[in-house]
Amino acid sequence: DIQMTQSPSSLSASVGDRVTITCRTSQNILTYLNWYQWKPGTAPKLLIHTASTLQSGVPSRFIGSGSETDFTLTISSLQPEDFATYFCQQSINTQFNFGPGTKVDL
Amino acid sequence: EVQLVESGGDLVQPGGSLRLSCAASGFTFSNYHMVWVRQAPGKGLECISFITSTSSTTSYADFVEGRFTISRDNAKNSLYLQMNSLRAEDTAVYYCATYCTKCSGAFDSWGQGTLVTVSS
Numbered sequence: 001d002i003q004m005t006q007s008p009s010s011l012s013a014s015v016g017d018r019v020t021i022t023c024r025t026s027q028n029i030l031t032y033l034n035w036y037q038w039k040p041g042t043a044p045k046l047l048i049h050t051a052s053t054l055q056s057g058v059p060s061r062f063i064g065s066g067s068e069t070d071f072t073l074t075i076s077s078l079q080p081e082d083f084a085t086y087f088c089q090q091s092i093n094t095q096f097n098f099g100p101g102t103k104v105d106l
Numbered sequence: 107e108v109q110l111v112e113s114g115g116d117l118v119q120p121g122g123s124l125r126l127s128c129a130a131s132g133f134t135f136s137n138y139h140m141v142w143v144r145q146a147p148g149k150g151l152e153c154i155s156f157i158t159s160t161s162s163t164t165s166y167a168d169f170v171e172g173r174f175t176i177s178r179d180n181a182k183n184s185l186y187l188q189m190n191s192l193r194a195e196d197t198a199v200y201y202c203a204t205y206c207t208k209c210s211g212a213f214d215s216w217g218q219g220t221l222v223t224v225s226s
Contacts, residue, residue, distance in 0.1 A: 001168065034212040036151070043201060043216035044143075044151060049209035087151055091211030094165040096141065096153035 002027050002090050004099040012105055019075040021102045023088035028068045032092035035064055035073045038101075039084045047086075048073065078104070108132045108215040110202050115220030122192050122224070128185040128202030128217060136160075136180035139205035141213060142187045144198040144222075152198075155187065156205065192224045 003026035013019050023033065031051035036044040046055045048064035051071055061082075063074040075082055083106055088099040114126040126142070142154040155176040156165045164176050175188040185202050199221050203213035 032210050034210070036213075038151075043218055044213075045216075046206075046209070046212050046214050049206070049212035049214075053209070055209070055212075055214065089151070089153075089212070094156045095167060096143075096156070096211070096213075098151040098153070101150045 001095055002029065002093070002097050004088060004090060004097050006086075006088060006099040006102050008102060009100065010103040010105065013078050014106070015078055015080055017078045019078050019082075019104060021073045021086055021088075021104075023066075023071040023073070023099050025069045025071075025090055029090045029092040031067050032090055033064075033066065033071045034089045034091055035062075036087045036089065037082075037084045038087060044087065049091075075104075108204070110204070110215060110217035112200060112202055112217045112220035115200060115222045117223045117225065118192055119226050120193060120224055123188070123190045124192065124222060126187040126189065126200055126202075126220060126222070128187075130183045130185065130202075133204075133215075135178075135183040139207070140176075140178065140185045141203050141205055142176060142185075143201045143203055143213065143216075144196075145201070145219075146195070146198040149198075154200075157185070189222070192222075194224050196222060197224045198222060 033051045035048040038044045052064040061076040085103045109131045173191045199219040201219045204215040206214040
């Protein structure tokens with residue numbers, strides 16, 4: 001199984017802040033890394049796939065980077081609607097492991 | 107517009123069984139691989155199972171241990187998850203989602219989920 005870690009597990013930020021979340025994998029997954037946003041009571045939303053490709057309709061303030069075992073999600077200027085939990089996920093194999101999540105709050 | 111609607115969640119006793127359904131509309135269901143994902147209360151996301159568009163290949167998370175079976179009926183635009191020998195730790199919101207081949211396997215559309223509670 002591919003182990004996924006995220007840091008930090010939570011962070012407090014303000015509107016307008018630049019926020020960076022890191023995801024690390026126990027194996028080389030090339031760029032098979034995806035990022036999701038989740039808010040309580042709603043379904044997860046795909047933000048970025050293939051490490052750095054913005055999903056259609058997602059604001060350009062969400063930026064993904066990285067490859068192999070180290071990946072980053074950056075929110076360039078945090079907006080009120082961005083307070084949520086963010087998960088990374090590997091899709092190089094059909095276990096599709098998720099990271100434990102990073103909660104971004106005010 | 108892609109729409110996925112899960113149903114079948116319920117309160118069930120430990121050791122019991124449940125069958126979840128996912129009704130798909132707004133896209134050509136038979137062309138898409140599909141997955142089931144769950145989220146236990148206060149926990150993260152876990153992918154439970156994957157099925158190809160033609161049902162030729164299925165896969166399961168290790169924690170399933172042969173208790174769950176994924177299936178689909180392309181004529182009915184429906185995905186299913188048969189869950190047997192349920193345990194308290196299976197309590198979660200269960201989502202169905204589409205596997206996006208063009209997105210390197212990311213899950214690009216999700217249903218709103220159905221709640222499964224396993225308790226005596």
